[in-house]
Amino acid sequence: MSSADALPASAARANAAAPQGWRLWKTGVAAAALWAGVGAVTLAWPNVEVGFTSWGYTREFGVAALALAVLLLLAAVSGAAHLRPVRALHRAGPWLLALAVAVGAWEIATAKLALLPSPFFAPPQSLIEVYVSDYKRLVDSLVNSLWLLANGFLLGAAAGFLTGVAIGWSRGLGYWVHPVLRFLGPVPSTALLPMAFFFFPSSWSAAVFLIALATWFPVTVLTWSGVAGVNRAYYDVARTMGANEWFLVLRVAIPAALPQVFVGLFMGLGASFSVLVAAEMMGVKSGLGWYLSWAQGWASYANMYGALIVMALVFSGLITLLFLGRDRLLAWQKGVVKW
Numbered sequence: 362m363s364s365a366d367a368l369p370a371s372a373a374r375a376n377a378a379a380p381q382g383w384r385l386w387k388t389g390v391a392a393a394a395l396w397a398g399v400g401a402v403t404l405a406w407p408n409v410e411v412g413f414t415s416w417g418y419t420r421e422f423g424v425a426a427l428a429l430a431v432l433l434l435l436a437a438v439s440g441a442a443h444l445r446p447v448r449a450l451h452r453a454g455p456w457l458l459a460l461a462v463a464v465g466a467w468e469i470a471t472a473k474l475a476l477l478p479s480p481f482f483a484p485p486q487s488l489i490e491v492y493v494s495d496y497k498r499l500v501d502s503l504v505n506s507l508w509l510l511a512n513g514f515l516l517g518a519a520a521g522f523l524t525g526v527a528i529g530w531s532r533g534l535g536y537w538v539h540p541v542l543r544f545l546g547p548v549p550s551t552a553l554l555p556m557a558f559f560f561f562p563s564s565w566s567a568a569v570f571l572i573a574l575a576t577w578f579p580v581t582v583l584t585w586s587g588v589a590g591v592n593r594a595y596y597d598v599a600r601t602m603g604a605n606e607w608f609l610v611l612r613v614a615i616p617a618a619l620p621q622v623f624v625g626l627f628m629g630l631g632a633s634f635s636v637l638v639a640a641e642m643m644g645v646k647s648g649l650g651w652y653l654s655w656a657q658g659w660a661s662y663a664n665m666y667g668a669l670i671v672m673a674l675v676f677s678g679l680i681t682l683l684f685l686g687r688d689r690l691l692a693w694q695k696g697v698v699k700w
Contacts, residue, residue, distance in 0.1 A: 408473065416486055468486075498652065529614070
């Protein structure tokens, strides 16, 4: 292609990118303005006193909102759009707008006007106080929850994967396992909490079993479906090249079924979260579920909200890590398998 042809093409790309850059700039500036408004309202509008005291960390929350506004403004007007953090801020622009509106409304309805009853509804700055004053208990609860979740999820995922591969490959074994799946699968693992706490030597081991059971069922069913649904032509081609049964299972059936396996892992991880929190709230004397029960018992609702936010961020992060592992492990199937 000649240079004369290349110039119009580059100009067209520049013209197409200009509206998008303008929209990103407007979104960033609007988000910065809203967060600046949140900071100004927090600092300039006096709090309504509750119980002869005012909400702590109000000044720190207002300063943090103003600092975020400055950061967003710099990201919007800078020419460093090629940097990954700046691109991430641009992509999150609409969410930052919505979050600023929600946080501003939350601040006004609680700390400024006291429209929502205290202590059931605390303002945003109360979360800062929770994380500053009670971070040791929160971190300890988080570590205990992650350790319990890791034991239960890994055991359930391994058992579910092996069971699914076995019954997907062997019809004889599937004859015996399918009724067990139909019997135990629909029963919520949380319904078995009293029995598990009775039969197991400790509440921790009972919680591990229930988390593993909640993970085992979806991983088993999806792995079984993936192995049973492999195209038979793959096996025929491998057999003509001298492949034995172990090769067919390990090198044909399992790789072809991995997209289904990851769907089962996603479902199992989501189910394990609910069982984890329920087990910690009912019997395990540690973890984020226990922290929620403890905070509710002492009417420390700000601590409850802080723990819920930590829980949401951590569990969402685990799901994201599983997605990243799936994308890396199944990179060779992109374009062939849709996910």
